[in-house]
Amino acid sequence: MNSKLNFVLAESALELVPKEILRSPAVASDSRRRGVDGSRILLDRSLHHSAMARLRDSEKRGRPDLVHAALLSVTGTPLYLDGSVRVFIHTNQDAVLELAERTRIPKSYFRFRGLAEKLLSERSDEGLVKAYGAGIRELLRRKVSPGRTFGLSVQGRQTGPEELAKAIMAEKNPCVVVGGFPHGHFAQETLALVDELVRIHERPLEAHVVASRVVYEVEKAAALTND
Amino acid sequence: MNSKLNFVLAESALELVPKEILRSPAVASDSRRRGVDGSRILLDRSLHHSAMARLRDSEKRGRPDLVHAALLSVTGTPLYLDGSVRVFIHTNQDAVLELAERTRIPKSYFRFRGLAEKLLSERSDEGLVKAYGAGIRELLRRKVSPGRTFGLSVQGRQTGPEELAKAIMAEKNPCVVVGGFPHGHFAQETLALVDELVRIHERPLEAHVVASRVVYEVEKAAALTND
Numbered sequence: 001m002n003s004k005l006n007f008v009l010a011e012s013a014l015e016l017v018p019k020e021i022l023r024s025p026a027v028a029s030d031s032r033r034r035g036v037d038g039s040r041i042l043l044d045r046s047l048h049h050s051a052m053a054r055l056r057d058s059e060k061r062g063r064p065d066l067v068h069a070a071l072l073s074v075t076g077t078p079l080y081l082d083g084s085v086r087v088f089i090h091t092n093q094d095a096v097l098e099l100a101e102r103t104r105i106p107k108s109y110f111r112f113r114g115l116a117e118k119l120l121s122e123r124s125d126e127g128l129v130k131a132y133g134a135g136i137r138e139l140l141r142r143k144v145s146p147g148r149t150f151g152l153s154v155q156g157r158q159t160g161p162e163e164l165a166k167a168i169m170a171e172k173n174p175c176v177v178v179g180g181f182p183h184g185h186f187a188q189e190t191l192a193l194v195d196e197l198v199r200i201h202e203r204p205l206e207a208h209v210v211a212s213r214v215v216y217e218v219e220k221a222a223a224l225t226n227d
Numbered sequence: 228m229n230s231k232l233n234f235v236l237a238e239s240a241l242e243l244v245p246k247e248i249l250r251s252p253a254v255a256s257d258s259r260r261r262g263v264d265g266s267r268i269l270l271d272r273s274l275h276h277s278a279m280a281r282l283r284d285s286e287k288r289g290r291p292d293l294v295h296a297a298l299l300s301v302t303g304t305p306l307y308l309d310g311s312v313r314v315f316i317h318t319n320q321d322a323v324l325e326l327a328e329r330t331r332i333p334k335s336y337f338r339f340r341g342l343a344e345k346l347l348s349e350r351s352d353e354g355l356v357k358a359y360g361a362g363i364r365e366l367l368r369r370k371v372s373p374g375r376t377f378g379l380s381v382q383g384r385q386t387g388p389e390e391l392a393k394a395i396m397a398e399k400n401p402c403v404v405v406g407g408f409p410h411g412h413f414a415q416e417t418l419a420l421v422d423e424l425v426r427i428h429e430r431p432l433e434a435h436v437v438a439s440r441v442v443y444e445v446e447k448a449a450a451l452t453n454d
Contacts, residue, residue, distance in 0.1 A: 203308065205303065206334075
C-alpha cells in the first residue's frame with residue numbers, strides 16, 4: 001500500500017427527513033421541539049419510527065447513530081490520525097460526505113447531528129467535510145479509483161482480518177467498503193463494484209466493529225512493512 | 228483465562244447535573260426544552276459548557292458521549308456477545324452501572340441518555356443494568372476480585388496489545404481498567420488498585436479505541452487457546 005487506505009461507508013442510513021413524511025406527527029413534533037424545519041432534520045428511527053413505516057426500504061434507513069459510531073471508530077485510530085485513511089460516507093440518497101485528511105468528527109451526537117444536517121442541507125465543496133451528490137459508482141470510479149475494492153458483508157467469503165489486511169496492503173490504492181445501514185445487504189449496484197466480498201467473523205458484526213478491526217489490522221500490517 | 232474478562236470503565240464522566248449548577252442558564256434552558264427536572268439530566272459539556280467552569284475537576288466531567296462510544300465498542304464485540312466480558316461503568320461520583328451478561332446498550336444516543344438518567348436517578352439492583360453506589364476500590368475488591376488488574380494509561384509502560392492480551396489470558400480472573408474521561412489521568416485511588424499500568428500505543432488514544440483493541444486482542448488470544 002503506497003497510498004492511503006480508502007474507507008467508504010456505503011448506502012449509509014443518513015439523510016434528511018424525506019418529503020413523504022414531513023407532515024407526520026412524529027416529524028412535526030420533533031421539528032417544533034427543536035425549532036428547526038423538518039426538511040433540515042436528520043431522519044432518525046429513534047424519533048420518527050411511527051412515520052417511517054411507509055418509506056421504501058424503511059428498515060435500512062434513519063440510523064444516524066450507527067453512521068456516527070462507525071465514523072468515530074475509524075477516525076479515532078492512529079492510522080487515520082497519521083493521515084493514512086481517506087474517509088467517504090456515501091448515503092442511501094446518493095449524497096457523499098468526504099472528510100479532509102485527519103478531520104475529526106464531533107463525539108457529541110448533538111454536534112454530529114448539527115454538522116450532518118448542515119452538510120446535507122447546504123452541500124458545499126469547501127471546508128473540512130465536503131458534501132456533494134454522487135452515487136456509489138460515481139464515487140468509486142471518479143473519486144477513489146481504487147486498484148482493488150474489498151466489500152465487507154455477511155454474504156462474503158469468510159477470511160481472517162489479518163489475511164484481509166495483507167491483501168489490502170498488497171494493493172496500490174485499496175478501498176474498503178462497509179455498509180452504513182443496520183439490516184439487509186448491499187444493493188446490486190454496490191456489489192457490482194466490489195472485487196472481493198468478504199466477511200471477517202462468523203457472526204454478523206456492526207459496522208463500527210468491522211470498521212475498527214479492519215483499520216486496526218491494516219495499521220498493524222503497515223507498521224510491520226515500515227519496520 | 229478460565230473465567231470472563233472484567234472490563235471496568237473507571238472514573239467515567241457520567242453523572243447527573245450537580246446541585247451547584249442546577250440554576251445556571253444553560254441547565255435551566257436544557258431542562259425547560261426537555262421538560263425534565265435539571266436534577267435528572269445528564270451533565271453534558273456540549274450543552275452545559277458555560278456552567279461547568281466552576282465545577283471541581285471540570286475538565287474530566289460531563290462527557291456521556293465518550294462513555295457511550297466506549298460502551299458500544301465493547302458490547303459490539305463477539306467476545307462480549309458470547310458472554311465472556313463483564314462490563315462495569317464506575318463514575319466520577321462513585322456510582323456503578325453493571326451490565327448483565329450480553330446486555331446491549333442503545334446505539335441511539337437519545338435512548339442511551341434516557342437509560343443512564345433513569346439508572347443514575349433511581350438506582351436499582353434489578354434489571355439488565357444494575358445501578359448502585361460504590362467507589363472504585365469497593366467495586367474492584369468486593370465485586371470483581373480480580374487476580375490481576377491491568378490499567379490502561381498514557382502514564383503506563385508501553386506494550387504491544389498482543390502481549391497485553393497474552394498477559395491477560397494468563398490470569399484466572401483478569402480485569403482491565405480504562406479511563407472513562409477525556410483528559411487527565413487516573414486518580415491515586417485507582418492507580419493504587421492497578422497491578423500493571425500499560426499503554427498500547429505511543430499516541431494517546433480515546434477510550435473507545437483502547438477498549439475495542441484490547442477486547443479484540445483478548446478475543447483473538449482466547450480463540451487460539453480454544454483451538
